[in-house]
Each structure stands twice: as C-alpha cells, then as structure tokens.
Amino acid sequence: MTMLKIDSNCRLILISGGARSGKSSTALELARKAGEERLFIATAQAFDQEMTDRIEQHKLERPDFQTLEKTADLGENFAEGKVWDAVVIDCLTLWLSSLIFSDKTDAECEASIYHDLSQLSQSCKTLILVSNEVGLGIVPEHALSRRFRDLNGRLQQGIGRSAKEVYFTVMGFRIPLHSFQAGQ
DSSP states (O other), X not given: OOOOOOOTTOEEEEEEESTTSSHHHHHHHHHHHHOSOEEEEEOOOOOSHHHHHHHHHHHHTOTTSEEEEOSSOTTTTOOSSOOXXXXXXXXXXXXXXXXXXXXXXXXXXXXXXXXXXXXXXXXXXXXXXXXXXXXXXXXXXXXXXXXXXXXXXXXXXXXXXXOSEEEEEETTEEEEEEEOOTTO
C-alpha cells in the first residue's frame, strides 16, 4: 500500500461532495484567502462542445488564478523554485478517471496520485484537492463503475488522513469533517 507524504510546510485541504454541491466555489474561496499567488490545475478534458463551453465558463470565474490543464503527471515541472500560496486541483475524480482509462492498475493509480500530490506539496503553502463523493448512492451495476467508486473512496480516505482540513459540501454549505490541531 502506497503512503501519501505531504511536505510539512504545506497545508493539505480535501473538499468532497456531490455534483453542484459547492466544492469548487469552496476551493476557490479558501485559495483566495491563502494568498495572491494561486494556481488552478484543471483535470477535465473537453470531449464535446458542452464540456468546452463549461471549461471556458469556469476559467471566467477565476481570472485571478493561473490555470494549468493536465490530466496526469500533475507533479511534474514544479521544481523551478516557485512557491505558490495556493494550488487547487479540480478534481480528483476526473484525474483518477484519466489514469484508469490509461490502463493503470489500482495500485498504479494510487501511487501516481500520491506521488504527484507529494511533489506538488513541495511547491505550495496550501494544496486544495476537490473530489466528488460517489459512494453515497446505490452499488453501480458495472464492474468498471464499482472499481472507480471503490478506488475513489480509498483515495479520499488516504488523502483525508493526511489532510490538515477536510470538508464535505452540500447545497452550497461547507461542513467541516476534520481540522488538524497541534497535539492531535
């Protein structure tokens, strides 16, 4: 089992919730409070016009962020010495989907994500990861969907254990699930 190693100078925040629950808005709000040097790593891919339009609309909502569009190897090319006040990754579930569809095993997906998060944590003061909660509904009918749900859940648990803060969003509200206090 791969372990997530986050730089001790980095504040890792995990935000999860359902579709349109306010996850991304919460992430942007927390990133803006963290400082002026902000990077948004978008993991979505535009396979059709609707998604292209959505991506463009989202960019308009964050003109104060530099945007990097990547679906894999998110931790590469961050050894330039720049330290970001906040890096937002939106989102874990699309990132995981890209890895699964590149024929990686579960262990390889987990190792890749943990490696990239570890690398990124060395280049930012606050690292905010957005993820969809996909395990609250029914058991999916298809094996691939069950694999995705299970792996996403395991990743959220592992990342949550390393996070300084964990939030669940619902109906636009941020519910704190975990906040690390010194001495815990």
